[in-house]
Amino acid sequence: MNIMIIAVHPHIGESRVNRALSAAAMEESNVTYRDLSAEYPGWDIDAEKEHERLLAHDRIVLQFPLYWYSSPPLLKKWFDDVLTYGWAYGPGGNHLHGKEFAIATTAGGTWNSYRSGGDNEYTLSELFRPIERTIKRCGGIYLPSFEVYGAMEITDDRLKQEAVNYVRFIQSSALALAH
Numbered sequence: 175m176n177i178m179i180i181a182v183h184p185h186i187g188e189s190r191v192n193r194a195l196s197a198a199a200m201e202e203s204n205v206t207y208r209d210l211s212a213e214y215p216g217w218d219i220d221a222e223k224e225h226e227r228l229l230a231h232d233r234i235v236l237q238f239p240l241y242w243y244s245s246p247p248l249l250k251k252w253f254d255d256v257l258t259y260g261w262a263y264g265p266g267g268n269h270l271h272g273k274e275f276a277i278a279t280t281a282g283g284t285w286n287s288y289r290s291g292g293d294n295e296y297t298l299s300e301l302f303r304p305i306e307r308t309i310k311r312c313g314g315i316y317l318p319s320f321e322v323y324g325a326m327e328i329t330d331d332r333l334k335q336e337a338v339n340y341v342r343f344i345q346s347s348a349l350a351l352a353h
Contacts, residue, residue, distance in 0.1 A: 178231040198337035233274040271313035
């Protein structure tokens, strides 16, 4: 399986957790790792090049920090520029049918804070519904997400384990992730 990770982090150099996850994933031979923020610093996204990259991969993992209860704005712009009518959906827009998509995210808050009744009131799954709906509208297969909570206080040992878990996650079959 060809896997592409699209990392979107405005300051990945300052993110201990996202750097560790990225480093672990880049060691995998079937993984193409991309830093969208570095590739498009002026936000001028090359949709045609992105289409080619999407077609060349079976699974696309969107890796980003939780950013005001959503993704960083560059990822939203990527969706708007790349997942176009006639290519990703609508008549002739079947290029993403059967492609697997997953979110890998980091949150500063604890798991308990992202529960019903928690400080943030909603689960990450609930907060990511617009992304899920977008993927499904394009005929993609939306997989469960990989989540690291407590990113600001994570210990070195836990971070190492999360990096191992991340590689296991991106390499797992869709069936294994869904059950």
